Amino acid sequence: MPRLLDLPPDITTQIFGYFERKVDIHSSGPAQRQWDGLVTLQACRLTCRGLNELVSGMLCPVFRGSLDKTSMERIKGLSRNPLIAEGMRAVEINLAFRPVSIATSLATYCKSVTEKVDEFRRSCHYDTEFQEYEDEDLSDAAVNHRALLAAEDRLFLIRESFWQCVEPGACRTADVSCQLLLRDCFARYALRQQDEEEIVNDGSFVNTIATAMARFKHSAYLTFVDEADIYPRSDAVTVAYDNDLLARHMLQPHDWLSAETKIEQATLLPARLLVEFPIACARLGVPLQGLDIGCFPLKTLFTSLIPSDSTRDRPTIWSELSGACRELKTFQIGRRGMHCTPYREQRISPENCDIINGYLGTTCSSPELESVYISMCPFRVCGSRKDSPDLLYQAGSFLRLLNSSSLTRIEILNVEVSGSDLESMISTLPRYRMRHIRLCDITVNEGGFADTVEILRSIKEDSKSCDIDLSTLYGGEFGPSRGFDGSSSLFDDEDGDAFCDRLEEHMHPPLLRLTTALHGALDRIRVPKDVEEIPKIIESQPTSLGTVTLRYNQETEGLAKLVAIAKAETLVG
Structure with missing residues (x-):
């Protein structure tokens, strides 16, 4: 009978190596999601009963849901599995939503989605501006350039078709399929908005997720975000010719701001x-x-x-x-x-x-x-x-x-x-x-x-x-805050350029931050009398743990006053 140890070394290394990974529940953005690792865990569960009990708790340490009924059903099902619920430690709720003013007006909805189409058009224009290629040029750059130009034209047609649907006769050209897409997405958007309003007002969304959290073995970390972006980000050429992907963008909720x-x-x-x-x-x-x-x-x-x-x-x-x-x-x-x-x-x-x-x-x-x-x-x-x-x-x-x-x-x-x-x-x-x-x-x-x-x-x-x-x-x-006026608070343009040149010569990372480290108990510091002394002072400071850092945000006189009043000893050169 084959045993787990009989598996090839690369497979066992992948299985047991995953157990050493750490999941930061306080930083659970898209970059932290290890989809390949989840596939490995899913395969581990099917290996034997022992591994199933061991790895099930690692499948979903952070539950990520949105404001919809699908997320309610997902967390309800996951929390009812005691092996999975044992490892759940955090819940992240994306509260991006669909405003009722958009869901109840086709014209408002059309304005909203055409803004997204215009964003893709601008990206095409940005990538093709100031570039020209001969028609017979078949290089990769030339082919990509022509694809972007065609996508920009296609996105313009989509935009015009949308407005023609709202204001007949407003545009010269229109694509019937694009108009059908607009009306279909508007109907689906309105249904999703109604679902959001229902589960918020009747309390079912809050109660369902809170009830599921009550089944967690550990106390939970609760995060609220309002991310409305689609990951991975879509390129304009694909969106221009893929109605399903375009529909995804048209159905996306909005962030709060x-x-x-x-x-x-x-x-x-x-x-x-x-x-x-x-x-x-x-x-x-x-x-x-x-x-x-x-x-x-x-x-x-x-x-x-x-x-x-x-x-x-x-x-x-x-x-x-x-x-x-x-x-x-x-x-x-x-x-x-x-x-x-x-x-x-x-x-x-x-x-x-x-x-x-x-x-x-x-x-x-x-x-x-x-x-x-x-x-x-x-x-x-x-x-x-x-x-x-x-x-x-x-x-x-x-x-x-x-x-x-x-x-x-x-x-x-x-x-x-x-x-x-x-x-x-x-x-x-x-x-x-x-x-x-x-x-x-x-x-x-x-x-x-x-x-x-x-x-x-x-x-x-x-x-x-x-x-x-x-x-x-x-x-x-x-002293008072100067506000932002587009200039440096330390130097004028000429002096600033000269100082940056001197920093590059030193190639010392702390210099790039214009900081001075006050080590120990703030009892040893040399206060610079001139900005030009800063590099020498920073380099002369000893290295130790537990530093107190004061960054230069205005003239050094302000720092000198503060340190003097704080009774720090001033060392003379």
Whole structure:
């Protein structure tokens, strides 16, 4: 009778080698999906009963679903298999959706899909611009060039045919098959939108997935994203001649930011799930290990977080959400997704800020919290003119609630806060447990950084393995933010080019970041008196673990003032 050991060495190596792979449930983007490895696992399950029991838990460590009934059935079936459910540790929900305003108007739908067609047309034009080939040229480049030109013409015909369907007589040419495709996709799009609205409003989507998570052996990590792209990405030539692939793009849902900026929407339908999911998990006794918010209302539809049919008032909802997040160990917002900042000429209104602060304050108030990452970049003021002020989100109200005694890592980015609130937050950190503190793009609107740096210095003394990173600081000792004007904050163009030339000569990686490392307990530093001294100083610094980094974001005088006030010893050359 053949045994497992009788298999060829390359097969057994592939089978058992997979068990050494690590799956990062905190970074579960398309690049992390090992489809070849899944095929190997599926083959392992069929080998014998022992391997079936061993590898079944590795089949689906991260469940990825979308806002549809298919995902509900998939997770229901997977969680009912005890061997597979034993290995499930994270759930990633893609909350890209189909707006009702598009699903109820053929003209609006046509405008939406022609924008996608135009994107492919522009890619063809970009790849063929400034290139010419003779007709008799049969080189690969010439053949590809002619294929792109033909695809561009075909996509133009598709676009014109779509508009002819909506506005008869508006275009000279039309393809009947393209018009049939438009009407068919519109009908299918409307059906999918109705399904989304049904499973959100009746609560079946939340309850089904939360019930499945209750069958997991381990506490789950919950991630929300709004990715609307198709992977692998399609090339324009294939889309132009493949109606099935074109239909896939025409049926794709929208991310939240495009729904807020390009489409007239009264509400973001799935936004309420950011509140309802944790509450449903708590109601079913599902402990949440972590929460990763990769999508959030960014323009005006912040009230969509509160269920419109709810009979509870807002304080009650925040109280329920706070109770549901009592066991959170990891919280992240802005790390995945939310990288695009919409144009915003003035600060978010106080009413909407109350909603944002209420949500973040409740989710960050867990006494078990060990790791926090908060980036408020998408909420800053970002005008359409390049000289518009760059005002960050005022985050003091929810940062005061970060008082977990279990914290080991904290990263706060792109916020405006008072010096006293920043000092208060840093002073409550459990100094002997901290391993990483990062403050990036912080503007102090009152007071300064001196007291905060003094506390960080003492934390460094108490916890030698704690890495502290301060970068892009404004206000107080560093002076006001200059905003973005397209120029360097250190040099004019001529001096900047000369300095870059000197950096290339040194070929020292830290020089490219214009940083100086403050090693040990921040008690030894040489403050440069001139920018030209930076390369010499960086090279003279010893190498050690647990560094504190201050990046030069403005003139070196600001750094000198901060270090002096922090009572760091200045070494003279």
